[in-house]
Amino acid sequence: MIAFDPTPEQDALRARIETFVMDKIAPYEKDPRNTAHGPTEELRIELNGLARDAGLFTPHVPERWGGMGLDHVSMAIAFEACGLSPLGPIAMHCAAPDEGNMNLLDKVATEAQKERWLKPFAAGDFRSCFSMTEPWGAGADPSAMKTKARYDGDDFVVNGIKWLITGAKGAGFTIIFCDVEADGDKPGGPTMLISDMDAPGIELSRELDTLDSSFTNGHWEVTFNDLRIPAQNVLGEVGEGFRYVQVRLAPARLTHCMRWLGGTVRAQRIALDYARKREAFGKPIGRHGEIGAMLAENEMELQQCRLMVWWACALLDKGEHGRHESSMVKTSVSEALFRVADRCVQVLGGMGVTGDTVVEQIFRETRAFRIYDGPSEVHKWAISRRIMKNG
Template identity: 75%
Template sequence: MNFDLTNEQLELQQRVKQFITEKIIPYEKDSRITSHGPTDELRIELNALAKEAGLFAPHVSKELGGMGLNHVDMAIAFEAAGYSPLGPIALHCAAPDEGNMNLLSKVGTTAQKERWLKPFAAGDIRSNFCMTEPGGAGADPSGMYTKATYDGDDFIVNGVKWLITGARGSSFTIIFCDVQAEGDKPGGPTMLISDMDQPGITISRDLESLDNSFTGGHSEITFNNLRIPAENVLGEVGEGFRYVQVRLAPARLTHCMRWLGAARRAHDIACDYARRRHAFGKPIGEHEGIGFMLADNEMELQQSQLMIWWTAAALDKGEKGRHESSMTKTLVSEAVFRIADRCVQVLGGSGVTKDTVVEWVFREARSFRIYDGPSEVHRWAIAKRILRNG
């Protein structure tokens, strides 16, 4: 296995790094970064910068105006973008939009792509993905309470979803619900698409959460007799579990790519501080207590990068990558949190202030261990596979 980057990959990495450093990091103190994430005004401004630099939508096909990168090249670009929490927003490759674009491109009909994916990929609109429920579907999608019933050729949806990232200000939603079979009409877990301005959709409340890097923050959505026409079924009725994996397996990996970049940023700040800050007669990095933390960071950064590239290569070879992405998501999310935690400790008092981005990375990294499946659920799934395969 050869993990050396090609000249083209090195150029891509450098282009994104330079763009993030020169154009995006200066926005990190912008007043338009709220407790519910960057505003749409700021997002659009950052998108324009990425378009001007030729770095917009690295995961989107060239036909739709993106860069058309494969998974390995995405890993390089996404990590470089993640060096700032605003980087993925700027490049239009942040969650949940990046995962929804992938899902629509693979499962959507021609009409659905024209109506939603085309303006979506261009950055003209945003989306959300409604799966998680209070007390219901989440890490276990089979515990779904949101139901859809037939009404002629339409579906009527009722239920509550929460922790829906980007709901506020998004133009459309992909709803994961349980269609109730009727006569010869099929039922089961299904994905339905709806514009957000439809009667029957209410953003019940905006959640005050630990993280704030996602445009629109996280919200609770109530569906009350929401009518969705049959042509808005994404894929087929009853095939929702299959499409969930189409979306989540690569999305777990792209999360890892982005947050590895954030961890690297925190580590760079901590290393610089450890060289400059003196205590007990020498730079604090020369004391074992600090130096060992930096060494552990370096090892975990390298380990995480290799896991990401390995899984990305598997996806590029056409392998499903579901179990590989579970292992990578668990390992990287926990490593990123440990790295961020050590960086806070190295910085001491300044580590818990907003004087550097380390405090922001720490908050985001803690949330990363939960979304797209908590570590415990991934370990359970990995253990089941081990036992099944002998």
């Protein structure tokens, strides 16, 4: 039996985070350091300090590494509250790609790797990036990966280009998804390697102008040119990369849903407030049937999204959740949240397409969400393959 009523402790956590985000973090949305390419490193560090002082840093990280150690349902509630501002996840150090990388390191890394990277990473000493997507190769289809690694003594030498690498500028390290070439009795196949970002052979080739603007230092194209990585920096085992991708991506799809759910809740609140105050044809616009219906549809879809996320998180906490459930939730929620954000823009009218409210940014962010972590069409294809097999 899955209960959908938050506990008193979860309600208190939600209220605490919501108050923190709206009172302390949301005012920074107009800070000049919050740029078209996301918040700067300086702003990120300042916001981290506020969250740390409030005792709301890394809610997803096990207590062993200094986090709050929340279960997945509690995380869903906390992440929705922190997502009320695009800067909330940055402040609480639970934004992508960092949150997913922390989870991956905690589950797959060796103890030495955890001490070397996870411990200072979880403390906020630096950020990370995840180098998987390629301009003409791996992305929605990781099997098309063109980035290669070859053996050279006790090292791997990596060559290739990655693209849309979130937060690459200023990151402390990266996890690289590449194809290792087998050599004699040495195994090959899809593999994850860890490298410091200041290592020789890593070049930030190009900063990308993108629709969204909520990730620290934006998105980059990264070139690996004879990047040398020691064998002890293999994450997990050589050839097991596809398995570890699912370890990372299945829960990360859900945390994306949690954060952007918070954003669209904020957009709905702004639209509701506007609809109560703005008058047209003799009454508040929310009293007109067309506008009222859009706001009602938003309320229904927001609650449906919340219940889907909580359902998937409850399964995760029971150890029963897999990538197919996360595909269904990510697809349904991303499409629904975009509809909600779109209606909020429409309710606001001319104001909705300006930067006078955060709704314009939330609309852009939710549009990008339909592509990140797998476009809806790829998830639907994967779901259809599964259900066709079960017939």
